[in-house]
Amino acid sequence: MGLACDVLVAGSGAGGMAAAVTARKAGLEVLVAEKEPFFGGTTALSGGWLWIPNHPMQKEIGVSDSIEDASTYLLHEAGEKYDPERVNAFLTAGPRMVEFFARETAVKFDPSASFSDYHPEAPGGRPGGRSIVARAYDGRELGKMLMTLRPPLPELTVFGIMIGSGAELVHFMRWSKSVASAAFVARRLIGHGAAMLFHGRGVRLTNGNALAGRLLKSALDAGVRLRASTAVQELVRQNGRVTGAVLRTDRGEERVSARKGVVLACGGFPQDAQRRARLFAHREHFSPAPSGNTGDGLRLAQAAGGRLEESLPNAAAWVPVSRVPRGDGSFGLFPHFIDRAKPGVIAVTSKGLRFVNEGNSYHDFVQALLKTGQTHAWLVTDHRAIRAYGLGFVKPRPLPLAPHLKSGYLLRGETVGELAVRAGIDVALEGAVEKYNAGARMGSDPIFRKGDNAYNRFYGDPDIKPNPCVAPLAQPPFYAVRVVIGDLGTYDGIATNGHAQVLDESKRPICGLYAAGNDALSIMGGNYPGPGITLGPAMTFGWIAGRHLAGQQP
Numbered sequence: 001m002g003l004a005c006d007v008l009v010a011g012s013g014a015g016g017m018a019a020a021v022t023a024r025k026a027g028l029e030v031l032v033a034e035k036e037p038f039f040g041g042t043t044a045l046s047g048g049w050l051w052i053p054n055h056p057m058q059k060e061i062g063v064s065d066s067i068e069d070a071s072t073y074l075l076h077e078a079g080e081k082y083d084p085e086r087v088n089a090f091l092t093a094g095p096r097m098v099e100f101f102a103r104e105t106a107v108k109f110d111p112s113a114s115f116s117d118y119h120p121e122a123p124g125g126r127p128g129g130r131s132i133v134a135r136a137y138d139g140r141e142l143g144k145m146l147m148t149l150r151p152p153l154p155e156l157t158v159f160g161i162m163i164g165s166g167a168e169l170v171h172f173m174r175w176s177k178s179v180a181s182a183a184f185v186a187r188r189l190i191g192h193g194a195a196m197l198f199h200g201r202g203v204r205l206t207n208g209n210a211l212a213g214r215l216l217k218s219a220l221d222a223g224v225r226l227r228a229s230t231a232v233q234e235l236v237r238q239n240g241r242v243t244g245a246v247l248r249t250d251r252g253e254e255r256v257s258a259r260k261g262v263v264l265a266c267g268g269f270p271q272d273a274q275r276r277a278r279l280f281a282h283r284e285h286f287s288p289a290p291s292g293n294t295g296d297g298l299r300l301a302q303a304a305g306g307r308l309e310e311s312l313p314n315a316a317a318w319v320p321v322s323r324v325p326r327g328d329g330s331f332g333l334f335p336h337f338i339d340r341a342k343p344g345v346i347a348v349t350s351k352g353l354r355f356v357n358e359g360n361s362y363h364d365f366v367q368a369l370l371k372t373g374q375t376h377a378w379l380v381t382d383h384r385a386i387r388a389y390g391l392g393f394v395k396p397r398p399l400p401l402a403p404h405l406k407s408g409y410l411l412r413g414e415t416v417g418e419l420a421v422r423a424g425i426d427v428a429l430e431g432a433v434e435k436y437n438a439g440a441r442m443g444s445d446p447i448f449r450k451g452d453n454a455y456n457r458f459y460g461d462p463d464i465k466p467n468p469c470v471a472p473l474a475q476p477p478f479y480a481v482r483v484v485i486g487d488l489g490t491y492d493g494i495a496t497n498g499h500a501q502v503l504d505e506s507k508r509p510i511c512g513l514y515a516a517g518n519d520a521l522s523i524m525g526g527n528y529p530g531p532g533i534t535l536g537p538a539m540t541f542g543w544i545a546g547r548h549l550a551g552q553q554p
């Protein structure tokens with residue numbers, strides 16, 4: 001006799017866990033199968049931000065919003081790929097999903113008034129207020145299950161600490177300038193040391209680790225059955241309906257029947273080399289997503305008659321990453337979210353020329369790079385800026401630069417020309433820096449307009465005036481870090497409707513089959529409108545799927 005449940009969920013990231021908790025809370029028997037030994041997927045590595053226009057906390061922070069403005073914005077962003085049915089489902093259900101989790105589960109969020117949409121000046125855009133972040137979480141609440149939660153990306157921690165975005169990050173950036181910040185950092189270091197001693201890992205979970213930890217706790221509290229190291233390998237169909245699956249476990253294959261249906265939430269295809277080669281125009285690609293995200297959900301859906309949509313102008317959410325040498329000869333990946341916007345940091349191709357407003361979103365940055373025909377670029381800065389802000393994996397003062405110079409992660413030159421030669425950048429870099437500096441001395445960037453919009457300024461340095469994103473590269477030595485193309489998750493995916501049901505080639509729903517998270521085609525049309533635009537829809541469509549499976553309308 002095999003296993004039986006009402007709902008089988010493949011994958012334990014935000015999409016899968018949102019569906020599982022919602023369905024369980026509606027009274028269904030739910031089993032989550034997670035292929036990897038850890039729960040949490042890419043979600044556990046992420047920033048933990050969700051983009052939810054009209055979310056219930058907007059009033060508290062004095063932000064006004066409307067479904068009309070948000071759909072206008074998404075129409076502008078998605079262009080001809082705009083899907084009114086799914087966008088409307090997302091915008092209507094998103095705020096209710098947030099209310100549900102805040103009211104009934106351990107998942108709690110904090111709003112931000114100032115984290116801007118990525119194109120705030122576009123029609124319907126907002127300079128802040130649409131994004132919420134998972135509240136920091138005490139991992140000890142998970143008991144022994146804490147050890148089954150995927151740990152954060154080592155490259156995004158400082159001495160193993162995952163620094164929370166917002167106020168916590170500001171304390172870490174300012175710790176040598178303010179007594180309060182120094183005390184905060186000292187407390188965090190002592191707390192982390194104690195946690196390592198007693199628990200073998202950090203227990204103050206922040207960002208995406210807090211989100212995945214809170215979802216795991218909510219699933220445990222609700223009575224969701226959780227199986228790690230268990231992959232959904234094949235779907236079982238009867239009379240055109242998905243009724244279960246074959247699982248692959250350490251002990252061999254196991255059959256599970258799912259009376260109401262199956263939710264595919266395997267996190268898209270960032271680690272599927274074949275699909276990547278077919279859908280990405282560039283070859284050299286590095287994804288920080290977990291190695292288990294190999295596109296299983298897309299293959300499972302297709303084998304069950306589901307339609308894949310693979311024609312978005314960008315098949316994934318791009319991010320520039322640098323490769324960080326690890327002690328054992330391998331490389332970690334550092335995603336460059338913040339440093340590019342800092343004053344005194346520019347980006348150039350190997351031709352020595354700037355190509356983008358460096359403060360723009362990671363997705364826009366990479367698109368601009370791809371337009372130049374190159375697949376890598378250099379972030380270039382001077383001594384003042386690197387000591388004030390760090391650069392990529394290099395931390396600000398007083399942490400030393402020497403290990404990074406030694407490992408080859410960071411290159412240095414006494415002059416811009418010397419740096420160019422060391423890095424193999426064309427000496428045109430000297431002219432590019434001079435040209436940038438001419439405007440930067442007055443706080444302007446006439447060519448690329450760095451610092452012109454609210455999103456650029458969010459990550460700038462408010463102490464630098466008049467433009468928090470622009471300062472000359474004037475103090476030698478000069479430094480460079482090489483960045484290549486990576487992704488935060490994929491966009492092309494399984495065609496679904498507003499109920500998160502998988503559609504067949506005739507655009508009819510396949511009974512008993514749902515997709516959420518990055519397995520489902522993104523509603524953003526290949527664009528990246530704002531902070532949290534993958535996790536917001538992932539949890540919302542997970543919630544919609546959970547309710548639909550329980551016979552409830554969104």
Ligand SMILES: Cc1cc2nc3c(=O)[nH]c(=O)nc-3n(C[C@H](O)[C@H](O)[C@H](O)COP(=O)(O)OP(=O)(O)OC[C@H]3O[C@@H](n4cnc5c(N)ncnc54)[C@H](O)[C@@H]3O)c2cc1C
Nearest residue numbers: 011013015041042043047049232267489517518532534535
């Ligand atoms: C550093 C970083 C920061 C990011 N920050 C943000 C952010 O702040 N906001 C935002 O919106 N997005 C962010 N992203 C992107 C976001 O993390 C992902 O888009 C999101 O987590 C995807 O969620 P998911 O549920 O689709 O998949 P995942 O969270 O990746 O979960 C999928 C799970 O499915 C499992 N799986 C795979 N195949 C099978 C199978 N056959 N059977 C069973 N299980 C299977 C995988 O092992 C994995 O655990 C970030 C990404 C990175 C890397």
